[in-house]
Amino acid sequence: MERSASRQTKKKVVAVVGGGLVGALNTCFFANRGFDVELFESREDIRRAKVVKGRSINLALSHRGRQALKHVGLEEKIVSQGIQMQARMIHSLNGKQSPIPYGKKGQYILSVDRANLNKELLTAAESYPNTKMNFDHKLQDWNAETGLMTFVRSDGSKEQAKADLIVGCDGAFSAIRKQFLRRSRFDYSQTYIPHGYMELTMPPINGEFAMKPNYLHIWPRNTFMMIALPNLDKTFTCTLFMPFEEFEKITTGDEVIEFFQKYFPDTIPLIGVNTLQRDYFRLPAQAMVSVKCNPYHIGDMCVLMGDAAHAVVPFYGQGMNAGFEDCIVFDEIMDQFNEDFSAVLPEYTRVRVPDDHAIADLAMYNYTEMRAHVNSKWFIFRKRVDNILHFLMPKAIIPLYTMVTFTRTRYHEAVKQWHWQNKVINRGLLLSAVGAVLGGSYLLIKHPPDLSKLIVSAEEMWDRLVALRTP
Numbered sequence: 001m002e003r004s005a006s007r008q009t010k011k012k013v014v015a016v017v018g019g020g021l022v023g024a025l026n027t028c029f030f031a032n033r034g035f036d037v038e039l040f041e042s043r044e045d046i047r048r049a050k051v052v053k054g055r056s057i058n059l060a061l062s063h064r065g066r067q068a069l070k071h072v073g074l075e076e077k078i079v080s081q082g083i084q085m086q087a088r089m090i091h092s093l094n095g096k097q098s099p100i101p102y103g104k105k106g107q108y109i110l111s112v113d114r115a116n117l118n119k120e121l122l123t124a125a126e127s128y129p130n131t132k133m134n135f136d137h138k139l140q141d142w143n144a145e146t147g148l149m150t151f152v153r154s155d156g157s158k159e160q161a162k163a164d165l166i167v168g169c170d171g172a173f174s175a176i177r178k179q180f181l182r183r184s185r186f187d188y189s190q191t192y193i194p195h196g197y198m199e200l201t202m203p204p205i206n207g208e209f210a211m212k213p214n215y216l217h218i219w220p221r222n223t224f225m226m227i228a229l230p231n232l233d234k235t236f237t238c239t240l241f242m243p244f245e246e247f248e249k250i251t252t253g254d255e256v257i258e259f260f261q262k263y264f265p266d267t268i269p270l271i272g273v274n275t276l277q278r279d280y281f282r283l284p285a286q287a288m289v290s291v292k293c294n295p296y297h298i299g300d301m302c303v304l305m306g307d308a309a310h311a312v313v314p315f316y317g318q319g320m321n322a323g324f325e326d327c328i329v330f331d332e333i334m335d336q337f338n339e340d341f342s343a344v345l346p347e348y349t350r351v352r353v354p355d356d357h358a359i360a361d362l363a364m365y366n367y368t369e370m371r372a373h374v375n376s377k378w379f380i381f382r383k384r385v386d387n388i389l390h391f392l393m394p395k396a397i398i399p400l401y402t403m404v405t406f407t408r409t410r411y412h413e414a415v416k417q418w419h420w421q422n423k424v425i426n427r428g429l430l431l432s433a434v435g436a437v438l439g440g441s442y443l444l445i446k447h448p449p450d451l452s453k454l455i456v457s458a459e460e461m462w463d464r465l466v467a468l469r470t471p
């Protein structure tokens with residue numbers, strides 16, 4: 001109580017810029033601590049908007065994101081509006097479907113509707129008496145010396161505002177971050193990957209889901225990949241990933257069908273030829289960018305969170321989850337340092353940068369891995385090996401995706417543990433190989449084979465080698 005009383009006297013004002021997933025959640029976190037919070041969002045209130053434009057319709061919510069929602073009392077509500085996915089369903093080219101569980105019974109991820117999640121978070125943020133929501137406020141610029149922010153409204157008018165702390169949650173193309181870029185000793189990198197993505201709707205068939213609903217459906221085809229997540233209205237949203245140059249090759253409805261016939265034939269009757277052709281040409285393919293930067297703060301005045309701090313490619317399903325976890329980590333540090341921004345902000349950078357960079361790297365690694373040599377057979381094989389090793393040594397060997405998806409193990413620790421496990425596994429394989437050679441030799445000595453047979457096969461082998469040499 002004493003601490004909240006001292007806060008009352010300070011009555012610090014926090015400005016959250018960006019009312020997307022992370023900004024809306026963060027507003028709840030700051031409001032919970034008793035700050036006066038003002039949220040500024042460039043778009044109109046999506047709860048009143050007729051059409052919501054924006055990226056990806058549904059998202060995979062996992063442990064880290066759920067923990068953050070739990071902190072502000074929203075976990076149950078959001079989880080009840082999600083669809084459980086207990087396993088992946090791998091679709092082979094021949095139409096065969098193979099389920100691979102994420103873990104034990106209780107280990108599942110959730111498919112959540114982005115727009116609905118955002119609306120729920122905004123409603124929760126708005127419900128605090130100490131919050132103020134400002135929609136149609138696009139941050140144009142801010143002054144890193146004075147902290148003065150300038151917003152433009154859709155009618156062209158401008159408004160200015162000040163706060164004790166500015167929290168930049170304004171996404172991958174953050175306007176808040178622009179001021180960071182002008183400063184010395186600010187590291188920044190952004191990489192566009194050659195792939196784009198496009199979303200296609202798979203409607204219900206006879207009022208039911210066209211495919212099994214409680215799965216994350218995957219069509220791994222090396223360079224081409226498709227993923228489908230279920231929605232509450234019994235549709236699936238299929239996300240097609242492929243290089244922009246491949247998207248550009250397809251210019252007619254017939255070519256769309258031809259392409260799907262070649263790579264995703266089982267989906268044509270499910271999506272339907274007309275829907276497929278309509279959705280394909282509705283919007284151009286969207287780009288994916290990876291952004292890393294350091295530090296995340298300026299003095300005791302401004303801090304970046306979510307995609308504004310770290311946009312990651314979607315190949316681990318962690319972008320939102322990591323952004324939500326940012327909020328927990330910041331909140332924990334606020335406790336440790338008694339809400340002293342001049343101590344909290346540098347500590348937040350120190351603690352969080354290595355983890356966000358680790359998940360950015362992992363997601364990028366998985367992208368290169370999948371497009372290089374992941375077809376359905378390889379995907380199934382790898383996940384099965386992971387699961388078997390985990391079953392044999394449950395404490396020592398934990399699959400990387402398990403640590404990332406179902407625990408709050410710090411991302412950079414998960415990567416370390418993964419490298420260590422790989423070493424152990426490789427040693428194990430080497431030892432088995434040596435064992436096999438030794439055991440084989442022993443058996444050969446104990447039971448010498450008929451040498452004449454060996455010689456014949458050696459001759460055969462020579463013939464084969466010669467045959468190989470001649471073109």
Ligand code: FAD
Nearest residue numbers: 018020021022042060139170171306307317318319320321
């Ligand atoms: P955003 O959601 O981008 O929100 C930023 C907000 O700031 C927006 O509302 C915007 O209008 C506002 N804004 C922008 N500029 C200004 C300004 N100048 N002034 C005021 N407001 C401004 N993550 C997962 O965890 N699981 C998944 O399965 C998953 N799948 C994905 C699939 C795809 C294809 C993509 C592209 C991403 C996926 N992600 C996933 C990542 C996830 O979408 C992002 O990490 C998440 O949306 C980040 O939230 P954010 O609030 O930081 O940014």
Ligand code: EGU
Nearest residue numbers: 056058059060088218227239314315316317401405
């Ligand atoms: C991509 C786009 C399967 C939603 C990574 C798995 C994703 C999602 C995987 C998108 C994959 C890839 C994991 C989850 C998830 C898998 C994961 C990827 C949700 C390693 C809406 N990925 N995604 N890994 O293990 O940990 O199932 O757009 F195909 S959820 Cl690329 Cl767990």
